[in-house]
Amino acid sequence: MLHIAVDIGASSGRLVAGERKENKLEIKEIHRFANGFMEREGTSYWDIDHLLMEIVKGLATVKKLGYETCTVGIDTWAVDYVLIDEKGNRLQEAVSYRDKRTEKTIEKLTKKISKGFIYEKTGIQFLPFNTIYQLFEEAPELIRKTDKILMVPDYLGFRLTGNAVLEVTNASTMQLLNVKKRDFDDDLLELISVKKEQFPYFSEPGQELGRLKKEWFPSYDLPDCKIVTVASHDTASAVAGTPGIGEGWAYLSSGTWSLLGIETSEPVITDLSLENNYTNEWGTFQSFRFLKNIIGMWIIQEVRKSLPQDYNYSQFVEEAKKVERFQRFINFNDDRFINPIDMAVEIQAYCRETNQPIPETAGELAGCIYDNLAIIYTMVIKELEEITGQSIDCLHIVGGGAQNELLNQLTADVSGKTVYAGPSEATAIGNLLLQMIAAGELADLHEGRQLIRKSFDIKEFIPAAVQTETLINRFNQYG
Ligand SMILES: Nc1ncnc2c1ncn2[C@@H]1O[C@H](COP(=O)(O)OP(=O)(O)OP(=O)(O)O)[C@@H](O)[C@H]1O
Numbered sequence: 001m002l003h004i005a006v007d008i009g010a011s012s013g014r015l016v017a018g019e020r021k022e023n024k025l026e027i028k029e030i031h032r033f034a035n036g037f038m039e040r041e042g043t044s045y046w047d048i049d050h051l052l053m054e055i056v057k058g059l060a061t062v063k064k065l066g067y068e069t070c071t072v073g074i075d076t077w078a079v080d081y082v083l084i085d086e087k088g089n090r091l092q093e094a095v096s097y098r099d100k101r102t103e104k105t106i107e108k109l110t111k112k113i114s115k116g117f118i119y120e121k122t123g124i125q126f127l128p129f130n131t132i133y134q135l136f137e138e139a140p141e142l143i144r145k146t147d148k149i150l151m152v153p154d155y156l157g158f159r160l161t162g163n164a165v166l167e168v169t170n171a172s173t174m175q176l177l178n179v180k181k182r183d184f185d186d187d188l189l190e191l192i193s194v195k196k197e198q199f200p201y202f203s204e205p206g207q208e209l210g211r212l213k214k215e216w217f218p219s220y221d222l223p224d225c226k227i228v229t230v231a232s233h234d235t236a237s238a239v240a241g242t243p244g245i246g247e248g249w250a251y252l253s254s255g256t257w258s259l260l261g262i263e264t265s266e267p268v269i270t271d272l273s274l275e276n277n278y279t280n281e282w283g284t285f286q287s288f289r290f291l292k293n294i295i296g297m298w299i300i301q302e303v304r305k306s307l308p309q310d311y312n313y314s315q316f317v318e319e320a321k322k323v324e325r326f327q328r329f330i331n332f333n334d335d336r337f338i339n340p341i342d343m344a345v346e347i348q349a350y351c352r353e354t355n356q357p358i359p360e361t362a363g364e365l366a367g368c369i370y371d372n373l374a375i376i377y378t379m380v381i382k383e384l385e386e387i388t389g390q391s392i393d394c395l396h397i398v399g400g401g402a403q404n405e406l407l408n409q410l411t412a413d414v415s416g417k418t419v420y421a422g423p424s425e426a427t428a429i430g431n432l433l434l435q436m437i438a439a440g441e442l443a444d445l446h447e448g449r450q451l452i453r454k455s456f457d458i459k460e461f462i463p464a465a466v467q468t469e470t471l472i473n474r475f476n477q478y479g
């Protein structure tokens, strides 16, 4: 059976076909397209209709390749949603989590209910753009007109099948679910004046959402195509698509964001996890993704836009290799880097304010980004071990960032952990695994990860000795 993963990240989207051929998973990229938010009248939003048409375009290609039967699973970035009325019409643009409307919302809401209380209920990290804060900022009359609040991947599935669900891995990122009840938290819904009935019913990954709506057939005429819910939060699919070599492994889903964490069977909700802003996003098969959001390749993506000359990511890495290591220490998790007007200027301002050499060239800018990400990753690994009491033996770097061999080696060196890099399309692969488990082609995720290890090139990076403590001390001095 052919399975199609629709994986849409903040910077790019792709349709990846996957089929099990004996003891290998064979994948083929069918369609790739750019993503990114737009700005209009002071609002940052996603062109959601364009994304839908890109999916349709990709499915038409599947048809042209001669397939008649397939399943499709959709995953995207987290927290963002679409409001629809009782006729299914979209009530407004799909606002991006990078929009500035929620910059002060945590401060506003935690005057009414403490952070500790919210965290005790949800176990979810405090990111200014969590769904709870976005919904709080919506105009009350718009919420009153809203029949359903659909998370982005669920909205795309609704447009293709007419059926709406709330898939749990992405639902958890709303910071509205009570982790013990595995249901909405009534206090939090009341706090933001939203009703439970304004959400669809929950769906676990692996359930049939429906068949493609007839009106889409003319452009791709896939008579036997079923949409299946997968881990619709892309990071949850990326974790599912992590090879999982050894016992004490951690994952780093390296794309626009760097999501670094471990899989747990129970949530970790402690003073220390709250203090360090760790999250317990829901994973597949009732697991949890105990992780931390680290500003990831967003930084270099935005620097790329700042520079007069266009560099591709391989060129940035080559330029970064030429500059001296660890000349600047920058805490890229500072809110100033969430969405500055000009990232290169913001980095230079940070260095000027902290009396550090100001990076000017592409190599100096990329070099300081990769140097400091390696230090931040190391600090998060140390925090994870301290908070959970579990030792982490190795780190799996998956996603587009896994192709950055300089950063892979720097991460191994600074953290002292062996790094396994790849697959770069782990999100799409995890999406495919969940469809294959639903189709009975795989018994479970354990078998799926064995298939990954047999099917894809996973590069090993052995740590070389560096003065980690010195680097962390210097980072804390400037961070
Ligand atoms: N050849 C390469 N060398 C080094 N880095 C690369 C290379 N190709 C891609 N990358 C890095 O991968 C990043 C994109 O990763 P990926 O494709 O996983 O992100 P995405 O899926 O579009 O977004 P999201 O993180 O929201 O899922 C780029 O920003 C870039 O930094």
Ligand SMILES: C[C@H](O)[C@H](O)[C@@H](O)C(=O)CO
Pocket (backbone or CB within 6 Å): 009, 010, 076, 077, 078, 079, 097, 127, 233, 234, 235, 255, 256, 257, 259, 293
């Ligand atoms: C906004 C979220 O933190 C973001 O989507 C992250 O969870 C992610 O999934 C990045 O791919």
Ligand SMILES: [Mg+2]
Pocket (backbone or CB within 6 Å): 007, 008, 009, 010, 234, 255, 399, 427
């Ligand atoms: Mg991605």
